[in-house]
Amino acid sequence: MIAVATDPMVPQPFRIHKTKPENADTFTFELAPVNGAKRSAFQPGQFNMLYVYGVGEVAISISGDPANPNTLVHTTRAVGTVTKRMKKLKGGAVLGVRGPFGTYWPLKEAEGNDILIVTGGIGLAPLRPALYYVLANRTQYGRVVLLYGARTPGDILYRRELESWRGKLDLEVHVTVDRATGTWRGNVGVVTSLINRAPFDPENTVALVCGPEVMMQFTMQELEKKGVPADHVFLSMERNMKCALGFCGHCQWGPKFVCRDGPVFRYDLVEDLLTRRGI
Amino acid sequence: MQNIDQILADHPFMKGLDAFHIAQLAEMASTATFSASQYIFRSGDFADRCYLLRQGHVAVEIFDARRGPIIVETIGEPNVIGWSWLVEPYNWCFDARAVELTRAVVLDAAQLRNACENDHRFGFEILKRFTQVFAQRLHAARFQLLDVYGANG
Numbered sequence: 001m002i003a004v005a006t007d008p009m010v011p012q013p014f015r016i017h018k019t020k021p022e023n024a025d026t027f028t029f030e031l032a033p034v035n036g037a038k039r040s041a042f043q044p045g046q047f048n049m050l051y052v053y054g055v056g057e058v059a060i061s062i063s064g065d066p067a068n069p070n071t072l073v074h075t076t077r078a079v080g081t082v083t084k085r086m087k088k089l090k091g092g093a094v095l096g097v098r099g100p101f102g103t104y105w106p107l108k109e110a111e112g113n114d115i116l117i118v119t120g121g122i123g124l125a126p127l128r129p130a131l132y133y134v135l136a137n138r139t140q141y142g143r144v145v146l147l148y149g150a151r152t153p154g155d156i157l158y159r160r161e162l163e164s165w166r167g168k169l170d171l172e173v174h175v176t177v178d179r180a181t182g183t184w185r186g187n188v189g190v191v192t193s194l195i196n197r198a199p200f201d202p203e204n205t206v207a208l209v210c211g212p213e214v215m216m217q218f219t220m221q222e223l224e225k226k227g228v229p230a231d232h233v234f235l236s237m238e239r240n241m242k243c244a245l246g247f248c249g250h251c252q253w254g255p256k257f258v259c260r261d262g263p264v265f266r267y268d269l270v271e272d273l274l275t276r277r278g279i
Numbered sequence: 280m281q282n283i284d285q286i287l288a289d290h291p292f293m294k295g296l297d298a299f300h301i302a303q304l305a306e307m308a309s310t311a312t313f314s315a316s317q318y319i320f321r322s323g324d325f326a327d328r329c330y331l332l333r334q335g336h337v338a339v340e341i342f343d344a345r346r347g348p349i350i351v352e353t354i355g356e357p358n359v360i361g362w363s364w365l366v367e368p369y370n371w372c373f374d375a376r377a378v379e380l381t382r383a384v385v386l387d388a389a390q391l392r393n394a395c396e397n398d399h400r401f402g403f404e405i406l407k408r409f410t411q412v413f414a415q416r417l418h419a420a421r422f423q424l425l426d427v428y429g430a431n432g
Contacts, residue, residue, distance in 0.1 A: 182348035
């Protein structure tokens with residue numbers, strides 16, 4: 001029985017005890033183990049495989065607080081068969097969970113530097129644990145800047161939390177949307193346009209980037225122009241992950257397996273892959 | 280209080296221009312303040328000015344009869360707004376509205392065009408700076424068109 005419980009291929013039952021719609025197609029839920037067992041800790045940036053019984057399994061980043069690993073928090077966008085079914089699940093429903101898997105944001109190594117987070121859309125979800133960690137260890141870092149882009153004001157994720165973070169004196173938060181009507185008083189434009197006005201010391205900055213690949217490519221160009229060294233930039237990749245252990249090859253990205261070698265990569269090690277066509 | 284020569288010399292858009300040309304620009308410059316929601320210019324009006332933002336944010340808008348004003352982009356200091364003064368027939372293509380209290384240096388467009396015509400070296404320098412702005416905004420507009428956070432993003 002012990003061997004089964006620790007087998008990374010066997011999902012463990014977790015019950016949904018809270019769900020929250022974030023916007024029209026994105027939702028957050030909190031899970032707790034059915035048997036009440038303690039969870040192993042996760043690192044910001046890692047993901048779990050979530051199994052909707054009878055439908056299928058998907059890789060979803062963990063978006064909760066790493067200081068509280070017993071409550072698993074996941075934010076998901078309903079775009080495929082599994083996540084659309086997941087969105088319909090109510091409190092009390094049981095999911096299978098495997099994980100945590102993958103590499104993570106190098107927050108310990110980044111101590112002493114400014115932290116620049118550039119993210120867009122649902123890319124904020126895998127970075128939220130990093131923000132929790134940085135804020136809990138705030139004295140270890142220089143300036144901390146969050147730049148976030150969304151499609152419209154209605155698509156902004158974790159809106160209340162962003163507003164609360166913006167109110168902090170030791171965290172700079174800038175939000176922009178791609179389109180808005182005249183009632184919106186915030187920024188309109190692409191997230192990369194915020195990089196120029198963000199206060200950080202390029203040579204002593206660690207940048208954490210997550211979002212659609214095109215957004216990350218444009219972000220890399222802007223960070224390079226600003227003089228942030230490529231080995232100080234980390235990005236989180238997304239591919240079709242199945243086994244999550246580097247066995248099946250579904251998430252192969254050139255010579256890398258995103259599930260095992262990623263999802264968090266140091267940019268200088270994957271720079272040529274990010275712009276290579278067809279992989 | 281800074282004089283207008285100093286304000287122009289300190290503005291990132293004019294960085295590196297020599298003192299002679301800064302003085303020349305100062306002769307055609309004034310300062311302006313716009314309160315929140317005040318329109319700086321409107322689409323179709325004659326583009327007789329160029330604005331260098333010193334403080335605040337400006338929304339560049341298109342008015343749609345059904346949806347009302349649609350914000351295309353917001354521009355903050357220390358950027359420039361408006362290049363229709365450079366392109367015939369010199370009519371603004373968009374509305375520009377101050378989102379918050381906004382301060383700008385205003386350059387007289389006719390005088391600036393004349394100065395560029397009369398001194399091609401200066402004119403090319405100004406054109407290079409505006410071309411950077413065109414390129415950045417075209418790049419951003421194409422990026423926005425990709426709708427990367429949409430269903431196919």
